[in-house]
Amino acid sequence: MAANTPDLDFSPKGLFIGGEWVEASSGQTISTANPSNGDPLGVVPLANEADVAQAVASARAAFPAWAALPVTERPKYLLRLAAAIDENADHLALMDAVDSGNAVSGMRADMTWTADTLRYFAGLLTEMKGETMAREPGHLNLTLRQPYGVVAKINPFNHPFRFCAEKAASALAAGNTVVIKGPEQAPLSSLKLGELCQQIFPPGVVNILTGDGATGSAMVRHKDVHRIGFVGSVETGRIIAREAAEGLKEITLELGGKNPIIIFPDADPHKAAAAVVKAMNMNRQGQSCSSTSRVLVHESLHDEVRAELVKVAAAIPIGLPWLEGAEMGPLVSRQQYDKVLRYIDYGREDGARLLTGGGPPDDPDLARGFFVAPTVFDDVTPRMRIGCEEIFGPVMSIMSWTDFDEMIEVANGVMYGLTASILTNDFGAAMRAAEKIEAGYVWINSAGRYLGAPYGGWKQSGIGKEESFEELLSYTRVKNINMRW
Numbered sequence: 001m002a003a004n005t006p007d008l009d010f011s012p013k014g015l016f017i018g019g020e021w022v023e024a025s026s027g028q029t030i031s032t033a034n035p036s037n038g039d040p041l042g043v044v045p046l047a048n049e050a051d052v053a054q055a056v057a058s059a060r061a062a063f064p065a066w067a068a069l070p071v072t073e074r075p076k077y078l079l080r081l082a083a084a085i086d087e088n089a090d091h092l093a094l095m096d097a098v099d100s101g102n103a104v105s106g107m108r109a110d111m112t113w114t115a116d117t118l119r120y121f122a123g124l125l126t127e128m129k130g131e132t133m134a135r136e137p138g139h140l141n142l143t144l145r146q147p148y149g150v151v152a153k154i155n156p157f158n159h160p161f162r163f164c165a166e167k168a169a170s171a172l173a174a175g176n177t178v179v180i181k182g183p184e185q186a187p188l189s190s191l192k193l194g195e196l197c198q199q200i201f202p203p204g205v206v207n208i209l210t211g212d213g214a215t216g217s218a219m220v221r222h223k224d225v226h227r228i229g230f231v232g233s234v235e236t237g238r239i240i241a242r243e244a245a246e247g248l249k250e251i252t253l254e255l256g257g258k259n260p261i262i263i264f265p266d267a268d269p270h271k272a273a274a275a276v277v278k279a280m281n282m283n284r285q286g287q288s289c290s291s292t293s294r295v296l297v298h299e300s301l302h303d304e305v306r307a308e309l310v311k312v313a314a315a316i317p318i319g320l321p322w323l324e325g326a327e328m329g330p331l332v333s334r335q336q337y338d339k340v341l342r343y344i345d346y347g348r349e350d351g352a353r354l355l356t357g358g359g360p361p362d363d364p365d366l367a368r369g370f371f372v373a374p375t376v377f378d379d380v381t382p383r384m385r386i387g388c389e390e391i392f393g394p395v396m397s398i399m400s401w402t403d404f405d406e407m408i409e410v411a412n413g414v415m416y417g418l419t420a421s422i423l424t425n426d427f428g429a430a431m432r433a434a435e436k437i438e439a440g441y442v443w444i445n446s447a448g449r450y451l452g453a454p455y456g457g458w459k460q461s462g463i464g465k466e467e468s469f470e471e472l473l474s475y476t477r478v479k480n481i482n483m484r485w
Contacts, residue, residue, distance in 0.1 A: 011042055058207055096186065181210070257390065299402045
């Protein structure tokens with residue numbers, strides 16, 4: 001197996017502010033390494049509060065002209081960016097595969113989704129309308145939807161390029177300008193987005209920073225940032241919510257998940273096992289907030305599903321993520337690797353039975369990287385740490401059920417409420433379960449997100465909806481005009 005890192009240009013030009021490349025004011029940098037083998041890839045600037053202030057000032061200066069563009073003109077910029085992503089999709093996917101450890105096939109799909117999202121919001125813009133109310137003669141009440149101004153976007157490592165571009169699409173379409181912070185881990189492709197935007201958008205409309213938690217905090221606290229979107233952990237989401245509350249700022253939070261996949265007694269065990277693995281997002285090593293890591297299988301199918309799940313999980317091709325045959329690569333960092341192994345130890349300590357995986361794969365070509373084999377535990381109870389806490393790794397926990405109401409209680413018995421999946425041919429049972437499950441997005445006999453369907457969590461899995469018309473509207477403020485003549 002070829003272990004050499006692909007020969008790509010991993011040298012960022014700097015921070016992208018006001019249509020230009022600038023160095024971080026402090027001169028400090030963050031190093032990034034290939035999680036497959038530990039080889040250094042490059043360094044990116046560490047933006048501090050002064051750099052954030054410069055980026056926000058640039059976005060604020062660009063806002064009036066951008067917001068004033070006709071609704072037939074602003075979408076053209078998004079369409080040009082979508083075309084540029086299509087043209088550079090292979091290069092961008094390979095860069096994300098190397099920098100994040102995600103399989104290149106999944107990263108290629110990310111590029112397609114991102115371009116489609118830009119086109120989706122570009123096409124929706126003329127549907128963004130207000131309302132009129134005539135109460136009496138000589139009187140008219142109407143509403144306008146107007147952009148906020150400067151929007152801050154803070155993104156995680158599991159979809160490095162996709163989230164940087166996709167999560168800015170609705171804000172830009174609505175007439176806002178943006179300051180984007182790429183992930184501290186796997187930051188390289190976010191700056192490549194800046195190279196594309198430099199050729200397309202007016203200076204200051206899109207600004208891209210790299211940095212750490214202090215960078216994101218400075219963005220949230222800046223007085224001229226009035227709207228914030230964040231994707232990441234519950235813990236960081238709480239910090240952002242507290243800091244945003246000081247300025248009474250609008251926020252969207254897409255946070256963690258400990259999602260159930262519920263297998264009813266009439267499900268096909270073979271198809272169910274395949275669905276569990278698919279819904280775990282193994283091309284991201286389970287590093288996805290929507291991964292269905294809690295397998296709630298009816299007792300009558302437990303043994304069959306367990307045996308098939310072990311077989312399917314153990315057969316997943318693990319390898320260097322830039323190679324086409326690999327379906328699963330390494331975790332993004334040493335920190336994430338150590339966390340996942342720690343939770344696997346918790347599973348053993350708490351009495352769960354390890355069926356497969358549980359550590360790095362037995363492959364000398366992968367020994368230098370942060371690889372963890374697909375891991376399946378049985379005899380998991382809801383109170384075990386692996387049964388109720390988000391691991392963000394390739395670890396699946398099997399729990400049996402017999403009583404419907406008790407199963408629903410287990411499904412809802414965590415602080416998260418992002419997604420859930422239901423496998424059954426009894427659509428009465430499926431809808432009864434879907435109505436009772438406390439989650440914002442429910443699949444029945446399917447998996448995957450659908451552009452245009454509102455995506456977002458309940459409980460501590462987040463605030464707000466994305467990937468839909470609701471998201472576009474959320475980046476506008478309603479102004480009421482009450483007129484008499």
